[in-house]
Amino acid sequence: MAVRSRIKTLKIDGRDVSGHEDESILDIARENNIYIPTLCQLDGLSIVGACRLCLVEVQGWRKLVPACATYIEEGMEVFTNTERLQNYRRMILELLFSEGNHICAICVSNGNCELQDLAQKLGMDHVRFPNLQPVRTVDMTHERFVVDRNRCVLCARCVRVCDEIEGAHTWDIKGRGVDARVIPDLDIDWGDSPTCTSCGKCVNVCPTGALVVKGQPSGEMIKRQEFLVYLSEIREARNG
Amino acid sequence: MRHRTKVDLPSDDKRWKMVQGTMRRNGFRPDALIETLHTCQEAFGYLDDEALLFVSRALHVSPSKVYGVATFYHFFNLKPQGEHTCAVCTGTACYIKGAQDIIDTLSEQYDIAPEQTTEDDKLSLMTVRCVGACGLAPAVVLDGEVLGNVTPDQMRQHIDEVMNHDDV
Amino acid sequence: MMTYEELQELAASEVEKQEQHDYCVRVCLAAGCLSLYNDEIKNALEIAVEDRGLGDKVAIKGVGCMGLCAAGPLVSVEPDGVLYERVSVDDAPAIIDALGKDPVEHIHCPLDIPFFERQQKIVLENSGVVDPESIEDYLTRQGYEALMIALTEMSSAEVIDEVVRSGLRGRGGGGYPTGLKWQTVAKAMGDTKYVICNGDEGDPGAFMDRSVLESDPHRIVEGMVIAAYAVGAQKGYIYVRAEYPLAIERLKLALRQARRHGVLGDNILGTGFNFNIEIRLGAGAYVCGEETALMASIEGNRGNPRPRPPYPADHGLWGDSTLINNVETFANIAPIVRNGGDWYASIGTEGSKGTKVFALAGQIQNTGLIEVPMGITLREIVEEIGGGTPGEKAFKAVQTGGPTGGCIPKEYLDVPVDFDSLVELGSIMGSGGMIVMDETSSMLGVARYFMEFCMTESCGKCIPCRVGTAQMFRLLDKITKGQGTMTDLELLEELCDLTKYASLCGLGQSAPNPVLSTLRYFRHEYLEQIIDAPEPVA
Numbered sequence: 001m002a003v004r005s006r007i008k009t010l011k012i013d014g015r016d017v018s019g020h021e022d023e024s025i026l027d028i029a030r031e032n033n034i035y036i037p038t039l040c041q042l043d044g045l046s047i048v049g050a051c052r053l054c055l056v057e058v059q060g061w062r063k064l065v066p067a068c069a070t071y072i073e074e075g076m077e078v079f080t081n082t083e084r085l086q087n088y089r090r091m092i093l094e095l096l097f098s099e100g101n102h103i104c105a106i107c108v109s110n111g112n113c114e115l116q117d118l119a120q121k122l123g124m125d126h127v128r129f130p131n132l133q134p135v136r137t138v139d140m141t142h143e144r145f146v147v148d149r150n151r152c153v154l155c156a157r158c159v160r161v162c163d164e165i166e167g168a169h170t171w172d173i174k175g176r177g178v179d180a181r182v183i184p185d186l187d188i189d190w191g192d193s194p195t196c197t198s199c200g201k202c203v204n205v206c207p208t209g210a211l212v213v214k215g216q217p218s219g220e221m222i223k224r225q226e227f228l229v230y231l232s233e234i235r236e237a238r239n240g
Numbered sequence: 241m242r243h244r245t246k247v248d249l250p251s252d253d254k255r256w257k258m259v260q261g262t263m264r265r266n267g268f269r270p271d272a273l274i275e276t277l278h279t280c281q282e283a284f285g286y287l288d289d290e291a292l293l294f295v296s297r298a299l300h301v302s303p304s305k306v307y308g309v310a311t312f313y314h315f316f317n318l319k320p321q322g323e324h325t326c327a328v329c330t331g332t333a334c335y336i337k338g339a340q341d342i343i344d345t346l347s348e349q350y351d352i353a354p355e356q357t358t359e360d361d362k363l364s365l366m367t368v369r370c371v372g373a374c375g376l377a378p379a380v381v382l383d384g385e386v387l388g389n390v391t392p393d394q395m396r397q398h399i400d401e402v403m404n405h406d407d408v
Numbered sequence: 409m410m411t412y413e414e415l416q417e418l419a420a421s422e423v424e425k426q427e428q429h430d431y432c433v434r435v436c437l438a439a440g441c442l443s444l445y446n447d448e449i450k451n452a453l454e455i456a457v458e459d460r461g462l463g464d465k466v467a468i469k470g471v472g473c474m475g476l477c478a479a480g481p482l483v484s485v486e487p488d489g490v491l492y493e494r495v496s497v498d499d500a501p502a503i504i505d506a507l508g509k510d511p512v513e514h515i516h517c518p519l520d521i522p523f524f525e526r527q528q529k530i531v532l533e534n535s536g537v538v539d540p541e542s543i544e545d546y547l548t549r550q551g552y553e554a555l556m557i558a559l560t561e562m563s564s565a566e567v568i569d570e571v572v573r574s575g576l577r578g579r580g581g582g583g584y585p586t587g588l589k590w591q592t593v594a595k596a597m598g599d600t601k602y603v604i605c606n607g608d609e610g611d612p613g614a615f616m617d618r619s620v621l622e623s624d625p626h627r628i629v630e631g632m633v634i635a636a637y638a639v640g641a642q643k644g645y646i647y648v649r650a651e652y653p654l655a656i657e658r659l660k661l662a663l664r665q666a667r668r669h670g671v672l673g674d675n676i677l678g679t680g681f682n683f684n685i686e687i688r689l690g691a692g693a694y695v696c697g698e699e700t701a702l703m704a705s706i707e708g709n710r711g712n713p714r715p716r717p718p719y720p721a722d723h724g725l726w727g728d729s730t731l732i733n734n735v736e737t738f739a740n741i742a743p744i745v746r747n748g749g750d751w752y753a754s755i756g757t758e759g760s761k762g763t764k765v766f767a768l769a770g771q772i773q774n775t776g777l778i779e780v781p782m783g784i785t786l787r788e789i790v791e792e793i794g795g796g797t798p799g800e801k802a803f804k805a806v807q808t809g810g811p812t813g814g815c816i817p818k819e820y821l822d823v824p825v826d827f828d829s830l831v832e833l834g835s836i837m838g839s840g841g842m843i844v845m846d847e848t849s850s851m852l853g854v855a856r857y858f859m860e861f862c863m864t865e866s867c868g869k870c871i872p873c874r875v876g877t878a879q880m881f882r883l884l885d886k887i888t889k890g891q892g893t894m895t896d897l898e899l900l901e902e903l904c905d906l907t908k909y910a911s912l913c914g915l916g917q918s919a920p921n922p923v924l925s926t927l928r929y930f931r932h933e934y935l936e937q938i939i940d941a942p943e944p945v946a
Contacts, residue, residue, distance in 0.1 A: 049715035050869045052910045064909055069715040091906050095875035128899060129879050154868065163302075172304035173710070173868070174311040176693075178878045180868035185303040186289055195302065273708035278650065278689055301708070312710040312867070313691030315650050331612030332807065332843045333769035335857055369692065371651055372615035374769035374841075375440050375477025375776050384653075386443035 011077045019072050026054055026067040029080060036080050037089060037118055040155040041068040042205055044228035046164060051155060053089055053118070056080045064088075090124045098129040099178065100136065101150035102208070109209030110219040115153060116208075134178060141191030144214055145203050149181055152210035158182060158202035165231050170196040182210075201227070247298045250290050255283035259291075263298055270301045273309055277316055286317040314369075322357040322364035324402055326382050326395070331370030333377035342378060343367065345392035346399070362403055410670040411678050412556045418669075419547035426548070429467040431507045436482045436536060438473035438622045439654050445497075446481035452500035453483070460504060469545075472623020474536035475527075477776040479517060484536070493517035522792040523774050528755070530763050531739040532779045535623035540658050543665040546626040552671050554745035558634045559679045562745075567638040568594060571741070573749030575761030580606055580697070580734030581809065581838045582914075583760070583827035589731065592721040593639040596729035601641035603632055603683075604725065604732040606702060607648040607655070610694040611810025612861065614841030616765040617735035619777050621648065621655035624739070625662035629685065631738030633672060634745055636683040639731050644685040645706055650692065659687055694811075694865035698913045699732045701867065712869045713913035734839065736765055756782035760826035770807075770843035771797050780825075787821040790844055801846035805929070809838030811858040811865075812918030814925025815851060834925040836918070851930040852937060855923045856884040862919035873916030876907040880923065892938050901927070 009018040012025070012034055019028040024047075029036050039051035049069035056067045059077035067080070079085075096102070096115065104110045118124075136149035156173060159182065163169040170193055174183045184193045203211045204223045212221045249256040262279040266272030276299065280291045287310055296306045310316045328334075328343050343354055346365055350358055357364040373379040376388025382398055390398070410418075426432070435441075435450040450470055457466045474482045479493035483503060492503060492515045502512045529535075539545040546552070558567050572587030593601060605628060609617040621628065632644050648656055663685055666672035674682045693711045695701045701711040703725050724730025740762060744752045753761045760782040766789065769775045773795030780789065790796065790806055797803050805815040814835030816823075823829050827837050845854065863877040883900045886892045904920035911917045927934060935941040 048869070049912060050871070052870050052872055052912065055910055066715055070717075088906055088910050091902065092871050092910065095871055095879065098879065099875045130882065132875070132878055132882075153871075154874070169302035170304060172302070172308035174308055175868070176312050176710075177864060177866040177868045177874055180874070183304060183307060186292055186307045195304075269708075271706070271708035274691055274705065275689065275708075278691065305709075308710055309708070313693050315690075315692035332810070332841070332857070333613045333775070335612075336770045336843060336845060336849060368651065369610065369694065370612035370614070371439075372609065372618040373440055373443060374613050374615050374767055374843075375480070376443060377769060377775070379443070386439060388440070388443050 008072050008074045010072050010075060013078070013080055021071065023072055024068055025056060025065075025070050025072055025078055028072055029067060029078075034080060036067050037122060038068060039114060039118065039153065039207060040157065042157055042225070042228065044165070044232035045157060045160045045205070048156060048160075051153075052092055055085060055088065057082055057085065086122065089122050093119050093122060093124040094127045094129055096153050097124075097127045098131050099134065100152060106218065107151065107209040108212050108216045108218055108221040109151075112219070112222050113209060114207035132178060136181065139190045140214070141189040142193075142196070142198070142214075143191065144198060145190070145200065146212050146214050147182070147190060148210055148212070150210075151208045152182055153208055154180055154182070155207060156182075157205040157207065158211055161201045161205045161228070165228065165235070166197060166199050166201050168195050168197055168199075171202060204228075247294070250294050256294070258283050259295070260298070263295075268299060270299050273299055273301055273306065274313070277306075277310055281316055286320045288318070320357075320361075322361050323406070324362060324383050324399070325364045325366055326380060326399055327366040327368040327371075328354075329369075329371045329373065329377070329379045329381070330367045331372075331374060331377070331379075333374035334370075334379055337377040339378045342380065342390065342392045342395055346395060349396055350399075362406075363399065412552075412560075415547060415552060415556075415669060415671075415677075418544060419551075422544040422548050426467065428464070430465045431488070432467045432469055432486045433503065433507075434469050434471045434474075434484045434486065434536065436472070436474045436480065437470040437540075438535075438619055439652075440473065440477040441480040441482055442654065444481045446483075446495075448497055449481055449483065449495055449500060452497045453503065456501045456504040459501075462504065466504065466507065469539050470541070471537060472535045472540045473532075473619040473777055475532070475777045476517070476523060476774060478774050479776075482517075482536075485511075489519065491517040491519055522788075523776075523778070523795065526784070526788060526793050527779050528763050528781050529779050530743050530752075530755075531620060531627075531736055531765050532623070532777070533743070534627065535619065535777075538624060540623050540625055541661055543626060543662070543669055546624070550746060551626055552630055554742035555630050555633055555671060556677060558637055558745050559677055559681055564594065564638045564640065567634060567745065570744055570749040571638070574740075574744045574752035575749075575756075576737065576740055576744065576752065577760060577827060578734060579736035579740070579764070579839070581812075581836060583837060586733060586737055589721065589733070590635065590638055592719075593641075593729050593731040596721055598729050600643075600728045601639055602725045602728060602730040603636045603639065603641045603644040604702065604706070604730060605632055605644070605646040605738055606697065606699070606732055606734045607646055607652075608690045608697045608702060609649060609652075609735070609839060610697045610865075611812075611839050611841045613767065613769050613807070613843045614810060614839050615767045616777065616840045618649075618652050618655050619767075620735055620739050620765070621652065622658055625655075625659045626666065627739050627742060628659075628735060629662055629666050629672060631741035632685060633676065633683055634741050635731060635733065635738065637681055639729075641731065642682060642684070644683060645688050645725075646685060647688045647690060647696070647702055647706060649690045651690075656687065656689065663687070693867075694861075695867045695913070695915050698915060701913065702732065703730065710867070712867050713915075715912060736840070757824060757826045759828050764825070764837070764840060766840045766842045768794050768842050768844070771801065771846040771849070772844040773798050782826045783824045785822050785824050786816065789825070789842065790821065794844065797844060797846040801848060803844065804847050804849055805845050805851065807835075807843040807845065807854065807922075808841070809836035809921070810841050811861045812836065812915065812921050813838045813841075814921050815845070815854060815929065816925075817929045834928050835921070850888075851926040851933050852884070852888050855926045856881070856888050858922040859884050859919070862915065866915065866919075870910075870912035870916060872907045872910040873912065873919060876903050876911070876916070877919050879903055880907070880920070884923070887934060887937050890937050890939065893940050894938060894942075897934060897938060 049066040054067040696711040
């Protein structure tokens, strides 16, 4: 049976667009080739609204809203790229860079990194904040993969893909605030994890060089994410 | 019908029965996780890997999620505490009325930083968020008992008293 | 199962029992006085009564908070209307000997002082009067009468209407209209609905909820059952901080008593209405005071907030419609139903009705718990009720709203206190913590203190709050140490702006408030610490 959903019309950056009531501002923007930066969002995974890069302004709304987690409404006027938003986005990236080790030249993901792409696209060319120099570890105990927590942006894509798609829930986040870290099981060595199926989904969805395949030469770690939408749609269809 | 394996208690230590009791009262539902961890900590004083894995299996919650929850909430300890715990309230009223002096004095006296335990495992020095005894600021919770309007010197005496009491 | 008639009989026989005693000596057994060994004083009083063979004439009763915590341990005597302060075990015989005569001089606390006279009690009407461990005693004070009226004489829409008319706004800090919230949940789709009482009182310097839960737990149960009837909920949770063991113990007892007496559980008071309540313990995470984080915690998860909308009324606990109100909000419900919404709306100001409970602490004479009508000025609270700052030190600022509120300087002491006026001053009502600071307090130090709090309490989910609070703390620390530059100050202000507008939840969005309000009123204190600050203009 076809599900009926209402059509809404709205304006994004002055352009008249339309979509279904159960679609997000981000969905409609993408459909119309309007670029809104994202980091934690990935098609096929649940929405968390955590990175705040996709914040947009809506005419008459007091608060900024995440485009990924906000449904479209009839007559709403959305602005995706105001000067204020550009400033916020650059500052969010600065904060991310100040929180870990994101030196691209020595990273296997150099050239294939979403954080690097965002910095270039949004014009974040220097970081005004001192590096917080957190104690973060590298775990090379898995036979095929490496987790380098210095390069982690805590987007939790790995946690979500492992739980929602693979069904193993090997990854989660321990601690909180700036001390939060991704961990397998009871914070054990990845190589010893009894729950990890070594499927590699977490590696492929990781936006940076935090989760990579072992032994890749610098700059050659290319991630494949086509499987995600395919698997999540199959999963959805099967569960009705 | 989903088949669920029965999870054996880790040992015949009676305290595991208490933990199991909390889970049973909550129908072994995953949302009983935090309640169960509370019972576990009450029974054993802290949460070790054995306890976390037992809870994980019995409630069908993944180990990483159990660990994530146990480390998110500051009330849970993953390491054993000293025989005595002295928790200095760091709420605003206590801060204004000199909680830091108490922390500094005790740190120096017992040679431990906050959140640490002395080498002989006798005393853990903790800081806690507002215990709600703001009318008695600065307040300290010594072995579960709230002491109000204390000075650093008085605290030293109180602690020496409870510690010497053990030696008698 | 008991009917309301049986409950009334129980109340009548309790009154009769209490009237057999000529005197009732009340001993405060809330956490404050208890930590000053008031339980031992209660024992000593009982022994003194026993020794004099007055067991039939004098009742010794453990009660909840009497408010003036600074003067504890407190003991009161009825019908003499005498309050004793700073009582010690040795005073017990003298107190008993003085019954019906002149009060014991050296511990006598006068009641005709502004601290008592300026208060108006609704939420705290039973605190310090009833035995919190006795449902019978609660019944003698019109307990569960409002529930009976609601269940038998009113439709759920009529109950909501009274709450709407009362003008009650959420006492947890946000000030959202309670009646509107109830209406939304009542209208929401779905057969399963929940009512949650938020008792995760996390603001340091606030102890109103603790006190209400310890002093009058049945009031919360009654408020929640009425709410459940109004919105059509079947199940409730009370989320309490694990740091409040006494409150938890008394709540558990109250729930057991309520079930046994038919005011909670199946077929409440024989009306066919079912509602049950479970207690859930917090575990030391400030962010769980935020409603979506609190629900995540009840579901057994890390207390991470999620974007709103959807709001809990629409998509709450396990996806079902959920009503979340704070302890003090629920404490107002029974009196509103009993006396009508119009009565409640006659108290307070245009935009903020009723009374508000504040916890007075810091550098002030009369620390303790007070309840005052909305619209009272800060000066009346601080100088008259609070007795001003102790010693010779001058008043400097009062901090309201906890780590997400702000500092208000002396120039604004005559502003009437309500939700909107405090926001205009750059602070918030918050849950009701009021910390008074004298001239010895550094405002920069206070800002740094609160930022450290927010940094360690940030859940870490969204970047502006996780990293922003850490960077702001570093900048404040640097400035406090006299190492900051004007560039640092500018960066701090930029970060305040980002964190305020880009963070996911209320914690991050209001984390900069203490910095912003101290910069607004005490900017010179920052500049004095900055190495390349321009000379002040004469």
